[in-house]
Amino acid sequence: MTSLANSPAWKDFCGAVKTSEIGAHALRILDAAGLSVDLSTQRHSADVETAGKQLLKAQGFESARTQLFNGSPINWTENRAAWHTALRATEPPVAVAELIKHERERMLSFVDQANAKNQYRNVVHLGIGGSDWGPRLVVESLTGLTGRRTMRFASNVDAHAITAALDGLDPHDTLIIIASKSFTTTESLANAACATDWLRAGGVKRPLDQFVAITANVKAARDYGIDNDHIFQFWDWVGGRYSLWSSIGLPIALGLGADVFAALLAGAAEMDEHFLTAPIESNVPVQMALSGVANRSVLGYASFALCPYDARLKHLIPWLQQLEMESLGKSTTRDGDTLDVPSSPAVWGMPGTDSQHTFFQWLHQDNIGAPVDFILCATPDHRYNRHHRLLVANCLAQRAALWQGKSYERALEEVQRTEKDPVKASILAQHRVHPGGRPSTLIVMPRLDAKSLGALLALYEHKVFTQGVIWGINPFDQWGVEFGKQLAGDIERRLDALGSDPEVSPYDPSTAYWVKKLAGS
Amino acid sequence: MTSLANSPAWKDFCGAVKTSEIGAHALRILDAAGLSVDLSTQRHSADVETAGKQLLKAQGFESARTQLFNGSPINWTENRAAWHTALRATEPPVAVAELIKHERERMLSFVDQANAKNQYRNVVHLGIGGSDWGPRLVVESLTGLTGRRTMRFASNVDAHAITAALDGLDPHDTLIIIASKSFTTTESLANAACATDWLRAGGVKRPLDQFVAITANVKAARDYGIDNDHIFQFWDWVGGRYSLWSSIGLPIALGLGADVFAALLAGAAEMDEHFLTAPIESNVPVQMALSGVANRSVLGYASFALCPYDARLKHLIPWLQQLEMESLGKSTTRDGDTLDVPSSPAVWGMPGTDSQHTFFQWLHQDNIGAPVDFILCATPDHRYNRHHRLLVANCLAQRAALWQGKSYERALEEVQRTEKDPVKASILAQHRVHPGGRPSTLIVMPRLDAKSLGALLALYEHKVFTQGVIWGINPFDQWGVEFGKQLAGDIERRLDALGSDPEVSPYDPSTAYWVKKLAGS
Secondary structure (H helix, E strand, O other), rough: OOOOOHHHHHHHEEEEOOOOOOOOOOOOOEEEOOOOOEEOOOOOOHHHHHHHHHHHOOOHHHHHHHHHHHOOEOOOOOOOOOOOHHHHOOOOOOOHHHHHHHHHHHHHHHHHHHHHOOOOEEEEEEOOHHHOOHHHHHHHHHHHHHOOOOOEEEEEOHHHOOOOHHHOOHHHHHEEEEOOOOOOOOHEEEEHHHHHHHHHOOOOOOHHEEEEEOOOOHHHHHHHHHHHEEEEEEEOOOOHHHHHHHHHHHHHHHHHHHHHHHHHHHHHHHHHHHHOOOOOOHHHHHHHHHHHHHHHOOOOOOOOEEEEOOOOOOHHHHHHHHHHHHOOOEEEEEOOOOOOOOOOOOOEEEEOOHHOOHHHHHHHOOOOOOEEEEEEEOOOOOHHHHHHHHHHHHHHHHHEEEHHHHHHHHHHHHHHHHOOOOHHHHHHHHHEEEEEOOOEEEEEEEHHHOHHHHHHHHHHHHHHHHHHHOOOOOOOOOOOHHHHHHHHHHHHHHHOOOOHHHHHOOOOHHHHHHHHHHHHO | OOOOOHHHHHHHHHHHHHEEOOOOOOOOOOEEOEEEOOOOOOOHHHHHHHHHHHHHHOOOOOHHHHHHOOOOOEEEEOEEOOHHHHHHHOOOOOHHHHHHHHHHHHHHHHHHHHOOOHHHHHHEEEEEEEHOOHHHHHHHHHHHHHHOOOEEEEOOOOOHHHHHHHOOHHHEEEEEEEOOOOOOHHHHHHHHHHHHHHHHHOOOHHHHHHHHEEEEEHHHHHHOOOOOOEEOOOEOOOOOOHHOOOOHHHHHHHHOHHHHHHHHHHHHHHHHHHHHOOOOOOOOOHHHHHHHHHHHHHHOOOOOEEEEOOHHHHHHHHHHHHHHHHOOOOOOOOOOOEEOOOOOOOOOOOOOHHHHHHOOOHHOOOOOOOOOEEEEEOOOOOOOOOHHHHHHHHHHHHHHHHHOOOHHHHHHHHHHHHOHHHHHHHHHHHHOOOOHEEEEEEEEEEEOHHHEEEHHHHHHHHHHHHHHHHHOOOOOOOHHHHHHHHHHHHHHHHHHOOOOOOOOOOHHHHHHHHHHHHOOO
């Protein structure tokens, strides 16, 4: 059995991290693709740097990175490439260059035509997970800058979602996009059926003419009745959660413009280049990955919080949750062994300053807390300077407070201003102590535009990939998503079959009870 | 020094939990205020039940509960009551009955007049944290049923939030609500300034006439220039995160109707009654609290996930994050000692089925995972029966899968259908194993209406209160929110003062660097 925990490189890395400190080193700000990433408030030292390099070497990082970019079947449990970098490369790999060019031209020509005809003032995008979060994040982050159509997204199979998404739109000027890699996704097809009903009820004679499919299963889309010219393809070597760079980006081009989509790809390509060529010690995705592994596997932080100090980036949180937790939320290594170090933190978060009034109490004074990724845009897209100054000040203040903490002595001094009883003052001061020493990363974007956003997303993609390499797990499969789907199909049939005998349920008593109780509801 | 870890009741509870199992017991479904709460998939046993009762007794639960309801200063670090239950009581305590009645009548009469005059088709609510999540959650959850005005919420100091909230509204028919307990909240006052500019730019001669203040600091609202008739009060004995039951509920009454607000209060009052009177073993908030403590402090789960299977409940997640993490994210006990057991899980989540395509991979196959609270509505408010059946099926399936898991043998059988090489098949099967045994709670609401929602919110409030009692911490203060505010004020002044010498910064080198770099940006 292979063991990461017992490998010399791992032991050295743990030792180095445990003896390192926050703030014991000089300012550590790394630049990549226009982003500045400040790792000064992560644990670091010369030993950590050396041990990190050795760990990457022991885990075969360079070879894995080469395989990622050259289209090797690095998704080994499904024997596939994970070639999302090809989609944004300035010069895509020859093996897929023509495919990518052809499909992108088809998609952009569809957008051009729609624009020329002033068609589809409304677009309703039906996808879920990887077919949803990426385009939703980009469209909702950048709409204020360049929005040109009403864009709605419905993902959940709860029909309250699709009914809200369609509400108030003109059926005669609405495009429905079905985005599903397999073209069998329950949620997206169920919502497409609602949309068809809605178009028909609105007087549209041929609803399918207003549908577009984005899929790796062209045949199924054709069988559904969608016209060839309205089907845009991507391929099995594009993972769902890495698919926004493919035809799945159609709503981005429709809603924000082809130039915005191009800038997004260019930003990601620049980060790819950085990830491929920057030395390990200044390679931003790699250094963020090493901090992430140190925080989770060595220091024991079970989760981390993402706090973009920009209200427009709220969908970055679910996007990153999927990227991190679906990619890394597994514990079987390449050889089929169980990974023997803690891995994959839970990811959660909220834009600042809302987050300060929601869970920063916990980040400061829980007995453990969690590391934080702060994101800040140097220049806003509004004219309220004081607001922006307050936003920046709050971000920097929270980060400083997490690291620096507040001592008992300082707290006591504060309390004594109003509480004269020394025993009471001492107790109250304990309640105001902040332990400090809590790690964080600060990412500064020059501005929230398509290029910076593309770079940011690629940064996290490569960070997650690198963590997968270090932990020895495959970040590109998702077997844990399949099992629930199987059970759901069976339970759905039982809920539908009112006459079936619940006594013969193969489920536990509680599931059997609810199936019986909720059948036909 | 007091120690929870070393107390006999705690040791007994730990022992009982560790030897208990999921599914070893009979169906365990408890009812409260119209909600059914299924705890069958939490660890339980007769020993856990007994030890739980003893633990509550040792921690003074009954007396604390009495103090909560009778207005004793149970928020001991601030020497205040936490009397949110009085706001929804059928017969409020005499000490505050008149206050509550008077202020509620004033508020509802304001709503009546606005309705009678068909005034304020648009309402923009400016609050943050406790002054925002509660009304936002209720309005956004129930708007589809009863919405009667365009309701917008802006909380973040990032001015992209307020500019988006005002976008497209008619300034002449828009009411601006400033909701701030202290009436000094930076975010809400900064956003109020934007709203004033916007009204004025829209041709409104006397902007303040279209403002309402909801606050515990009436004088400050008056000094701001808001008319007495437009100021609605609440009191220092209403905590921010428990304030939606007070005048902070104004947007609920404006947006959904006074009857909806009344039903919300009635649902919460019914849960209060249950919490006060139900025996410990069938007291739902108490039993949920005991499961929460077992999961966090005994079994070591560092976080839990909230997955309402209703897209309308998405704001329940930030609301609960604040309630749990701001109330319990602290580690100093009543006596000023450090709490010596792990407490306060991080809370995160997402509505199902989106969550299944985002992080359920991690819940199933991470080597640790996290407990889940599932919430389901028996009857939806749309006409798509198949959608609802799929939603219910998915919820039940995920819960069953988390508990039951998938064995290596079963996974191998699946893999062997396509993979004939036995070595490869064995490795691939390992990747499909689900350990199972993962705890969850299922809450079934008859329907998402105001009464059920009120009961649900009060359920979580009392669950959190009970956990605070067990851990011996004060759930009603938030000292960790204050410190960051102090630092932010100082940094903001430095960002503004372009001429100041950054060399004399009292901050760490990284903070000093960014203050200098971003000053005047």
